[in-house]
Amino acid sequence: MSQLLDTINYPEDLRSLEESQLPELAAELRAFLLESLSETGGHLGANLGTVELTLALHYAFSTPRDRLVWDVGHQAYVHKLLTGRRGAFGTIRQAGGLSGFPKRKESPYDTFGVGHASTSISAALGMAQAAAEQGEDRAVTAIIGDGAMTAGMAFEALNHAGHLNANLLVILNDNEMSISPNVGALSKRFSRLIAGRWYNRMRDNADRALARIPPARDFAKRAEEHFKGLITPGTLFEELGFNYIGPVDGHNLEELLPILTNLRGMDGPRLLHVVTRKGKGYEPAENEPTKYHGVTPFDPVTGAPRKSGGGAQAYTKVFGDALCEVAAADARVTGITPAMREGSGLVEFEQQFPERFFDVGIAEQHALTFAAGQACEGLRPVVAIYSTFLQRAYDQLIHDIAIQNLPVVFAIDRAGIVGPDGPTHGGNFDLSFLRPIPNMTIMTPANELDLRNMLATGLALDGPSALRYPKDKAVGLAMSGPPEPLEVGKAEVVREGNGDQALLVFGPFMGAALEAAEATDATVVNMRFVKPLDTALLAELAVSHSHLVTVEENALAGGAGEAVQAFIGTLDAEVEVRCLGLPDAFVPQGERGALLTEYGLDARGMTACLQELAQPRQVARECSQK
Numbered sequence: 001m002s003q004l005l006d007t008i009n010y011p012e013d014l015r016s017l018e019e020s021q022l023p024e025l026a027a028e029l030r031a032f033l034l035e036s037l038s039e040t041g042g043h044l045g046a047n048l049g050t051v052e053l054t055l056a057l058h059y060a061f062s063t064p065r066d067r068l069v070w071d072v073g074h075q076a077y078v079h080k081l082l083t084g085r086r087g088a089f090g091t092i093r094q095a096g097g098l099s100g101f102p103k104r105k106e107s108p109y110d111t112f113g114v115g116h117a118s119t120s121i122s123a124a125l126g127m128a129q130a131a132a133e134q135g136e137d138r139a140v141t142a143i144i145g146d147g148a149m150t151a152g153m154a155f156e157a158l159n160h161a162g163h164l165n166a167n168l169l170v171i172l173n174d175n176e177m178s179i180s181p182n183v184g185a186l187s188k189r190f191s192r193l194i195a196g197r198w199y200n201r202m203r204d205n206a207d208r209a210l211a212r213i214p215p216a217r218d219f220a221k222r223a224e225e226h227f228k229g230l231i232t233p234g235t236l237f238e239e240l241g242f243n244y245i246g247p248v249d250g251h252n253l254e255e256l257l258p259i260l261t262n263l264r265g266m267d268g269p270r271l272l273h274v275v276t277r278k279g280k281g282y283e284p285a286e287n288e289p290t291k292y293h294g295v296t297p298f299d300p301v302t303g304a305p306r307k308s309g310g311g312a313q314a315y316t317k318v319f320g321d322a323l324c325e326v327a328a329a330d331a332r333v334t335g336i337t338p339a340m341r342e343g344s345g346l347v348e349f350e351q352q353f354p355e356r357f358f359d360v361g362i363a364e365q366h367a368l369t370f371a372a373g374q375a376c377e378g379l380r381p382v383v384a385i386y387s388t389f390l391q392r393a394y395d396q397l398i399h400d401i402a403i404q405n406l407p408v409v410f411a412i413d414r415a416g417i418v419g420p421d422g423p424t425h426g427g428n429f430d431l432s433f434l435r436p437i438p439n440m441t442i443m444t445p446a447n448e449l450d451l452r453n454m455l456a457t458g459l460a461l462d463g464p465s466a467l468r469y470p471k472d473k474a475v476g477l478a479m480s481g482p483p484e485p486l487e488v489g490k491a492e493v494v495r496e497g498n499g500d501q502a503l504l505v506f507g508p509f510m511g512a513a514l515e516a517a518e519a520t521d522a523t524v525v526n527m528r529f530v531k532p533l534d535t536a537l538l539a540e541l542a543v544s545h546s547h548l549v550t551v552e553e554n555a556l557a558g559g560a561g562e563a564v565q566a567f568i569g570t571l572d573a574e575v576e577v578r579c580l581g582l583p584d585a586f587v588p589q590g591e592r593g594a595l596l597t598e599y600g601l602d603a604r605g606m607t608a609c610l611q612e613l614a615q616p617r618q619v620a621r622e623c624s625q626k
């Protein structure tokens with residue numbers, strides 16, 4: 001029973017409560033989150049940690065007129081519950097349901113669409129500047145975690161905000177965790193500060209700051225802050241032009257509410273350092289915050305997942321194990337992750353090779369240039385990165401790695417459809433943005449053996465390379481012997497057909513392709529390399545077949561199919577090329593298998609395409625435009 005929560009649909013309902021009722025509401029919100037997310041899965045830990053902070057923000061500020069900008073947005077579930085979306089909460093992250101992140105189309109309270117980290121201060125600064133320009137008196141607040149604060153972009157925005165003397169509040173939600181333990185000097189400094197004797201002293205300072213220190217005292221205050229800065233992060237923010245206040249206990253509403261109310265009335269750049277606990281109130285999540293960062297449906301009593309993952313290993317795990325094998329054989333191999341140790345399969349690697357493992361924080365750009373530096377000195381860095389996050393580092397990829405032809409291997413996970421995270425995390429574009437880059441070798445494993453061998457192939461090359469694989473299970477093939485380099489640019493004919501049609505498969509679709517090939521006795525090729533293409537084989541197939549159908553889990557625009565089309569266009573051949581892949585639209589959230597079916601990337605879709613092509617020409621239609 002949620003007696004209070006049932007009466008709260010919008011923040012104005014919340015604001016009609018007595019402050020003394022808020023702790024009870026916080027308890028109800030936690031119980032609601034736990035019950036609901038145990039059914040649907042989602043980002044549990046961060047949301048349990050921001051219950052009081054979110055309540056206090058909506059209580060103290062006049063949202064949506066006052067703008068709240070959440071960083072990443074994985075911690076904004078309570079915000080959704082308080083802003084008219086409690087009834088739909090059971091649909092979160094499912095097809096057609098609520099997004100797992102703030103989304104402008106979903107609610108006027110969602111001021112900025114997010115999913116990727118470290119954008120909040122820039123966006124909030126833009127909004128604050130617009131408010132100033134428009135003569136609007138509205139508060140703008142960015143809420144950013146200590147993990148997201150490790151990104152350069154956050155500091156670029158702080159630097160600019162100080163320069164503009166913008167009317168902006170930044171709340172640093174510090175739980176000492178990214179997905180895994182946070183990294184870096186700033187994070188360590190936060191921890192020392194919170195744990196140490198300076199904590200109480202700083203709280204006194206917060207009280208004084210809230211008494212609105214008059215300008216005459218500003219100089220003295222700054223001198224004191226500088227002294228504090230010898231051991232606190234306060235000076236850093238102060239030097240950037242922010243009035244630093246904190247740290248304050250982010251679970252103590254009595255402390256938070258007056259501070260936020262006062263901060264609402266203050267001008268200039270302000271940074272409130274709030275300390276919270278990830279997973280607060282749910283013991284399993286408090287004890288193992290990494291495990292409970294993002295969860296699948298689980299039993300709330302024990303915390304155990306409802307479904308245990310049987311069957312073949314995930315590609316992520318295959319990669320992680322293969323990296324350990326190649327690193328054991330080659331001391332030059334390093335493993336780099338921008339804050340995605342678990343998701344990218346590097347846990348084992350860190351355990352086995354701690355001195356060769358680098359979690360650089362949420363700093364994709366730095367990850368790439370750091371790898372470039374290592375490569376210059378003879379190391380063989382492997383950057384394990386999600387397709388969507390590699391987008392952040394495009395210039396580093398071109399300028400720092402490809403132009404210098406440095407041997408950096410990209411193990412690109414979450415390539416293609418990601419499922420519940422939706423469009424912000426979709427890995428639909430990597431083939432398109434990698435293909436035009438000179439010197440790149442691009443590989444698409446069809447199964448776990450390919451993946452292992454492609455890692456070895458990348459490491460044997462003298463230039464940059466990428467292998468990309470989805471958030472999915474591999475095929476379940478037996479793996480024996482060490483990963484071995486493949487012949488670069490060489491495809492494999494897996495099934496010889498009758499010569500009419502050929503399926504050219506880029507990626508893990510071999511099972512579906514072989515099934516589809518039965519219907520029309522089509523040839524099936526594991527293309528393996530998007531760049532360089534096996535042009536010799538393509539030239540043969542173009543002569544011996546009437547239709548070539550490419551299959552890839554990437555945007556059709558700029559993808560592997562287009563590469564094949566472009567090459568075939570240079571030949572004097574009668575063959576027709578059709579492309580199956582992702583459309584010119586952002587792939588919505590939903591179940592991965594269902595989305596693959598929707599886009600024709602399963603046996604049924606491929607069969608339908610082949611059968612359609614087998615019809616007389618006039619009735620054939622674009623099978624890629626289902």
Ligand SMILES: Cc1ncc(C[n+]2csc(CCOP(=O)(O)OP(=O)(O)O)c2C)c(N)n1
Pocket residue numbers: 046072074075115116117118144145146147148149175177178179278338339340362364389392
């Ligand atoms: C650019 C980018 N890189 C990586 C991620 C993956 N990611 C999502 S949340 C998260 C941890 C964020 O830590 P923090 O900001 O401290 O938030 P917390 O989960 O601790 O509340 C990471 C690494 C991302 N969303 N965006």
Ligand SMILES: CC(=O)[C@@H](O)[C@H](O)COP(=O)(O)O
Pocket residue numbers: 072074115116293294343414418421471
């Ligand atoms: C919010 C965020 O960016 C991550 O937590 C992401 O949701 C992880 O995705 P995976 O679950 O695919 O690792």
Ligand SMILES: [Mg+2]
Pocket residue numbers: 145146147148173174175176177178
């Ligand atoms: Mg954190």
